[in-house]
Amino acid sequence: MKQFINKAVVNIANGKLKDTKKFLLDFISYFGQKPLFVKMKKKGMTFKIKPGMIIGGMCTLRKNNAENFIQILRWLVIPNIRGFKGFKSTCINKNTINLGIKDINNAIHISSTPIDSFTGFNISIVTTAKDEEETKDIFVNKLGLPLV
Numbered sequence: 001m002k003q004f005i006n007k008a009v010v011n012i013a014n015g016k017l018k019d020t021k022k023f024l025l026d027f028i029s030y031f032g033q034k035p036l037f038v039k040m041k042k043k044g045m046t047f048k049i050k051p052g053m054i055i056g057g058m059c060t061l062r063k064n065n066a067e068n069f070i071q072i073l074r075w076l077v078i079p080n081i082r083g084f085k086g087f088k089s090t091c092i093n094k095n096t097i098n099l100g101i102k103d104i105n106n107a108i109h110i111s112s113t114p115i116d117s118f119t120g121f122n123i124s125i126v127t128t129a130k131d132e133e134e135t136k137d138i139f140v141n142k143l144g145l146p147l148v
Helices: 020-031 063-080 132-142
Strands: 005-014 036-039 054-062 096-101 118-127
Touching: 005 020, 005 063, 020 054, 054 063, 063 118, 096 132, 118 132
Parallel strands: none
Antiparallel strands: 005 054, 005 118, 036 054, 096 118
């Protein structure tokens, strides 16, 4: 079977800024690898954020790990999203598909305890397509994700 996905980059915001250890453990249990931490660069007055605090994490899933994550997303996460009708066609840009999921607690597939250190996540899927039409074909027909 030909692979259609080069990589999937997942970005997650740290919901509970004080509890970095729990964020790391939740991230590892959810994605199976250690994240690259994103730290605050400037002082944030409104949210009591100091420079150097960890405000999020990201990881890059490649080849088989990316395809497994997409299948989990398709079969377990998306059906549990309340009021979901499909992704907008504007999420496709050349060979990249950008998705955002706001509520991660509906999307838990590993443990039954709610993960409250995440607030939501963004996923960028890079495909092997050459143009937007081929990317839409991969998105709908090969991956089976709904498009509005």
